[in-house]
Amino acid sequence: xxxxxxxxxxxxxxxxxxxxxxxxxxxxxxxxxxxxxxxxxxxxxxxxxxxxxxxxxxxxxxxxxxxxxxxxxxxxxxxxxxxxxxxxxxxxxxxxxxxxxxxxxxxxxxxxxxxxxxxxxxxxxxxxxxxxxxxxxxxxxxxxxxxxxxxxxxxxxxxxxxxxxxxxxxxxxxxxxxxxxxxxxxxxxxxxxxxxxxxxxxxxxxxxxxxxxxxxxxxxxxxxxxxxxxxxxxxxxxxxxxxxxxxxxxxxxxxxxxxxxxxxxxxxxxxxxxxxxxxxxxxxxxxxxxxxxxxxxxxxxxxxxxxxxxxxxxxx
Ligand SMILES: Nc1ncnc2c1ncn2[C@@H]1O[C@H](COP(=O)(O)OP(=O)(O)OP(=O)(O)O)[C@@H](O)[C@H]1O
Ligand SMILES: [Mg+2]
Numbered sequence: 001x002x003x004x005x006x007x008x009x010x011x012x013x014x015x016x017x018x019x020x021x022x023x024x025x026x027x028x029x030x031x032x033x034x035x036x037x038x039x040x041x042x043x044x045x046x047x048x049x050x051x052x053x054x055x056x057x058x059x060x061x062x063x064x065x066x067x068x069x070x071x072x073x074x075x076x077x078x079x080x081x082x083x084x085x086x087x088x089x090x091x092x093x094x095x096x097x098x099x100x101x102x103x104x105x106x107x108x109x110x111x112x113x114x115x116x117x118x119x120x121x122x123x124x125x126x127x128x129x130x131x132x133x134x135x136x137x138x139x140x141x142x143x144x145x146x147x148x149x150x151x152x153x154x155x156x157x158x159x160x161x162x163x164x165x166x167x168x169x170x171x172x173x174x175x176x177x178x179x180x181x182x183x184x185x186x187x188x189x190x191x192x193x194x195x196x197x198x199x200x201x202x203x204x205x206x207x208x209x210x211x212x213x214x215x216x217x218x219x220x221x222x223x224x225x226x227x228x229x230x231x232x233x234x235x236x237x238x239x240x241x242x243x244x245x246x247x248x249x250x251x252x253x254x255x256x257x258x259x260x261x262x263x264x265x266x267x268x269x270x271x272x273x274x275x276x277x278x279x280x281x282x283x284x285x286x287x288x289x290x291x292x293x294x295x296x297x298x299x300x301x302x303x304x305x306x307x308x309x310x311x312x313x314x315x316x
Contacts (some may be wrong), residue, residue, distance in 0.1 A: 008033040008160060008191050009054065014063035016049050023049045025215035029215075034194040035170050036182065038206035040199070040302065042314055046215040047195035048088055053087045054193065055181060056161050068159065084158035088165045088195075090145045094138035096146050098129055102155065109156040122167065123151035126184070128177045143174025150181060161185060163194040167201050179205060189232045199314065211306065218309050223302075230300040230308050233258060234274035236265040239298040247288040249283055265293075274299065 009031040014026040024046045037049045052058040054065060056076045065072035068080045078156045093100050100229045102120040107114075111119060124130045127147035137145060146166065153161060166176045166182070182205060188191050196202055203223055211219040211226070220228055243262065251269065252260050256277045259270040270278055274297045285292055298304075306314040 006032050008068050009193070010064075011050075011054070011224070012064040012067040014053065014065065015048075015061045016053060016058070020303045024047075024053070027063075027212075027215070028215045029210055029217060029220055031191065031193060032208075034189060034191055035207040036186050036187070036194070036208045038202045039212050040197040040202045040207055040209050041195075041212035041313075042194045042197055042306075042312075045195075045197075045212045047212055049161055050212070051164050051193065051195050055083060056080060057085070057087075073169055082159040084156070084161045085147050086146070086153045086161070086163040086166060088168070090142075090149055092137050092145060092148055092152070094179065095136060097134050097136055098140070099133040101148060102151055105152040106155045111155060115251065119155060120151075123154055127151045127181055133296070141171055141174065143170035143178075145176060146170055147174060147181070149192065150178065154185070160192070160193065163192070165196055166194055167196065167198060170194055197314065202302060209302070211302075211309065213306075213310050219305070226302065226305055227300050230305050232272050232300075233270045234272065234300070235298045236269040236271065236274050236278065237292045237294075237298070238269070238285070239295075240266055240267070240282075240290050241265055241287065241293070243267055243285070243290055247284045247290060250284050254280060277286035 007030040011030070012028050012029045013228070014024055015022065024122060026070055027050060039050060041047050049058065053060050054067070056072060056079055068082055070078045072079065099120055102123060103116060104120065106116045106119060124133050127142060127150055132144065136149065140148070150163070150166070163182070166178050170178065182192055194201065194205070202241065207224070208220065209223055209257065210217050242265070248260055248262065248267070251257060254277060256273050257269060257271045261268045269281065278297070282292065282295070303314050
């Protein structure tokens with residue numbers, strides 16, 4: 001296999017079958033050193049299966065994976081030393097405190113004494129839970145548990161961090177904290193790979209996004225590059241009880257406007273840079289005496305792209 005020198009992970013023709021059902025269907029991609037890479041797709045797309053194979057938790061049916069120079073099948077132990085894994089299911093002990101959970105995992109990694117103590121303190125601070133260090137896990141929210149799970153995956157200073165659905169079932173405050181933690185780790189040079197079915201994770205966190213559907217990789221690019229695939233058109237919907245033909249004509253002649261369609265009390269305008277033109281459009285309508293009831297702007301997002309590529313919605 002030809003390994004790109006900037007790539008920290010190379011995946012070639014990955015296939016995973018469960019009892020004849022193909023969950024991953026010939027997927028190839030590369031992850032650059034130092035990037036935050038997202039696998040985005042709906043439930044059952046194959047995201048957890050792909051990430052579990054990359055973490056050596058699951059054996060592929062076919063295909064090759066190279067992680068920082070190590071082959072997934074022949075160098076599993078070397079790989080385990082350089083990766084941290086935050087699974088989709090929380091794997092912590094409810095009857096131990098946050099600190100005790102982290103100490104338990106630290107000991108598995110061979111840490112002890114002062115090193116372990118200070119490491120646990122630093123990580124609790126990083127995920128914003130220093131004040132809850134001595135509370136039992138069973139009293140924690142889903143978001144707090146996930147933050148402890150992230151801390152547990154960092155005890156051995158991994159070079160690469162895998163997170164399976166880091167923000168699912170997480171309150172907004174924890175989500176922000178998780179975003180900050182991932183961002184800070186990446187700034188320190190860590191390569192991060194995450195799966196998500198939430199557009200927000202992909203949009204706010206990832207340098208590049210791979211869109212996965214039915215076991216196949218259907219697009220891979222930066223957010224900007226992916227959105228270009230949908231085209232540049234924004235859409236403005238305006239509801240008004242009555243719209244006269246005169247303002248419609250004026251709006252049609254505006255330079256950013258591509259198309260205006262009318263359907264009873266609804267006006268739909270396809271245009272580029274909707275926000276720039278909005279004031280002019282409203283002014284035109286109001287000065288002609290139109291009573292505008294509501295205005296809605298839709299800019300292309302990953303949901304629009306997914307619909308464009310697959311014909312179905314990202315959210316089920
Ligand atoms: N252990 C298993 N045995 C049999 N089939 C499985 C197993 N694990 C996953 N699958 C199937 O493989 C497909 C991909 O599952 P996977 O968990 O990788 O999807 P996902 O994209 O992570 O979904 P989600 O967003 O729900 O986490 C699904 O059809 C699922 O039912
Ligand atoms: Mg999953």
